[in-house]
Amino acid sequence: MGLLDYPELVLLIPLIAYIVTRRGKEILTPTNWPVLGMLPGVLLNLHSPHEYLTQFFHDRGTTLEFKGPWLSGMNMVFTCDPANIHHVFSRNFSNYPKGPEFRKIFNVLGDGIFGADFGLWEVHRKTTLSQFSHATFAADLEATVWGKVEAGLLPLLRGFCEMGIEFDLQDIFQRLTFDNICKLVLDHDPCSLSPELPHIPCEKAFSAVGEPLLYRHVIPEFIWRIQARFNIGRERKLADAARVFHEFIYSRIGLGSDEEGKGFNMLRAFERMYLDKNLGPASGLRDFLKDTSLNLMFAGRDTTSTALTWLFWLVAQNPATDRNIREEIKIELNNMNGNKWRYFTSQESHKLRYLHGALCESLRLYPPVAMEHKAPLRPDVLPSGHCLESNSRLIVSFYSVGRMESVWGKDCLEFKPERWISPSGKIKHEPSYKFPAFNAGPRTCLGKEMAFVQMKMVAAAIIYHYHVELVEGHPVYPRDSVILQAKHGLKVRLSAIDS
Template sequence: MAIFGYSDIFLFILAIIFLCVWRSKSWRKSSVPTNWPLVGMLPAVLQNCHRIHAYVTELLSECGGTFEFKGPWFCNMDMLITSDPANIHHIFSRNFSNYPKGPEFRKIFEILGDGIFNADFELWELHRRTTLSFMSHVKFYDLLERAVWEKVETGLLPVLEHFLKQGIDADLQDIFQRFTFDSICKLVLDCDPCSLCIDLPYIPCEKAFNEALEALLHRHVLPESIWKLQKWLQIGKEKKLMEAWKAFDEFIYPRITFKDDFSLLTAFRKAYEEMNGSSSDARYFLRDTALSLMLAGRDTTSTCLTWLFWLIAKNPSTKIKIREEIENELPLKDDKKWRFFNVEESRRLVYLHGALCEALRLFPPVALEHKSPVKPDILPSGNYLQLNTKIIVSFYSTGRMERVWGKDCLKFMPERWISPCGGIKHEPSYKFPAFNAGPRTCLGKEMAFIQMKMVAATIVYHYNIELVDDHPVSPRDSVILQAKHGLRVRLSKRNV
């Protein structure tokens, strides 16, 4: 009979972790974690799991932008963490073919199936080619413009007016999430779920994104054996993820139609049939495609808008400059009466564009990316990578590195993005990876800026936004960098 059972060993390891966390918390001032016997650097992660993005930024700042993390000896958790633009350029562009999404990424993001975020090689080419063709069509921006302004008129403004007249606080993040959810559903599924209305109805699919994204971050930082055990037992974050999966399926599948019209899903169905020679299993592929597009359209855009208004509220002078630009650049009437502007006119809002870029730099909606090389490689930082080495690229940290953005890197400065001649200043994607970098740069970048300008300009022009006192605002521990407790504000009418 064994002297120690598995439960004894497990309790022993837990005791070691507890001791390491306690000693680390009591003695250490450096962000660099101790590599403890048996448990590696896991105690530092557990100690900072409630502020993981901030902790990684502190760690990378102290270590020159790249750090080799050592996990417990009994788990496959060793990884390289980087925010170095040179490494990002190498991984995402120069040696792109050596860093596909791969099986590890697909395992973590299994809920997305064969959508573009999981796709590699021919499947990725199909997604990119089809999306680019659709968005390049002459009808697309008319469709986008109509969808956005209709939702502003029937959803956003009535809801904001309701909160104002009732004299109650509004959660702008919730409002933006509902707005972008309705808008992307209209573009992708040709249906408006009307989640943004005065009643603010609970729609399981719309709220399922938040639960799913938090669980997916935990899959990045927990040993695979742990989250797989949670999945098998249907407990914790994995239970929430499975519930979200069900909500997505129940919402999307009934709305998949096989019409021959100008729509994104029709374009993808035809592309799928051309690749496979039939429409067999197309329904599953369209579900994965729709979910990925809904994730991109709902969460990234709403997250940027949330942080933009938090930053504007913290820096009131930017609000005045945005209003002045609206009045000077948009064809408003002499009485300054508001009117909806078109896609081309939105490009005149250079200062607002800069403000959006600053919000994206400081709070990139997709906070991190997971990569692995299929062949050994050496990064520009000098780090040697073995086959299938786990790499976590922190986009959040890249935007907050003094060596990348200067001593004022933590300041909100829209002027940073305006060139001497008054145009929009370009920064390379490996330095500003808010829309990813290299060949995988987001195809919806232009669409996102147009939509965000329409929403942001409407609100800034019509309302004064004041943050609710004592309401905590901090990044959520999620793959998408939402505000953990929302963004509660008070509205007042602006005197035009």
């Protein structure tokens, strides 16, 4: 590796002598250096960017004005203030599209729903919602998830348990959710969750893009443009992943072949929508379906697998939670079946309130999408009093808002599923600006209920059958990525539960 691969390191050279003299002292506080602005402190802490930002919010307040290097166009505002979140995502929603900067940074997403604004976003949302509300969707979801659990997940875990070997549970979740979302969107099961655990480039490419996309937020654009131009460093990883996405999805789109996927087929609906709404030339349909598929696959693979990973990391450290979830399964679902394991429906999953609370608590502490990028069309003043110019960059930290004592109380860093259960035993509702794990306002995730159903099915199947034990000494902490995956995975062992 040379400086051409990671040229942002050059920016630190003038500060090396100073940092050496400060060895062992506090360096978390952002310093606005001449010429370089606050960028050096950020680069020095990119191994833990979300903790770095959260620490600043704790020390200085819930909104930060970031000053980038001179002439870099990197000045921006960071916030985790619920009042600001409510203002931006709900009350003043029309003034805060994703904006051109978002589309530039996340260009790999193309014209899919995540980067779309205005009319394109409206038709994406309407079509997606109609598909999730389709009469056959719940049945297809149940069949897909339980089919993969029965034929893939449980046999694989049984083998790991019988052999007493360590394995990466995060990798298992990523394979499972990748297979499921490919089946739902592309009507194709890539079978990545097979006994041989095959290497499927597209499945692995999703994990590769998160780091380059995060770095695009915090280094000057000209640097990552240089990397992209010469296909080096992190931009090479992003380009390689984009190529793999294209090859995998294009080979499975199969335009105009309703006979291929009988019954529910999501892409057919987007094809009809594209043509009916005249969203572009017929020659652009294939690219549009690729972008649509990729966005849905990002949501279905990365967010759900990441949420499950942190749930099991937290539950493994809290034996009482593990016992409570298992007991709830037996009481709510299996009491009429002699306490024997059985598969349950989407509707029956609502009975698992304590498991729901555990998932919400995990999502509060470790939201899979750790930050969101916004840009006002017109100048605005946030409730915190901070002024924003047109098209300026606003970064909202979903990770930090779940860790603010001012928002969640003095026990905000504790894992307490009971936090989500009311005295009457029902699930407590929290406003999305306080609990933005599924985004907030009109752009709240349309797949929220689908995600909860899938997570409950997978989590219940594992917890009912096994104790999950963490491998001692294995480090578990978030990656420096826009998706909050565990950097080194989640190494575990299993021990069987006596039914």
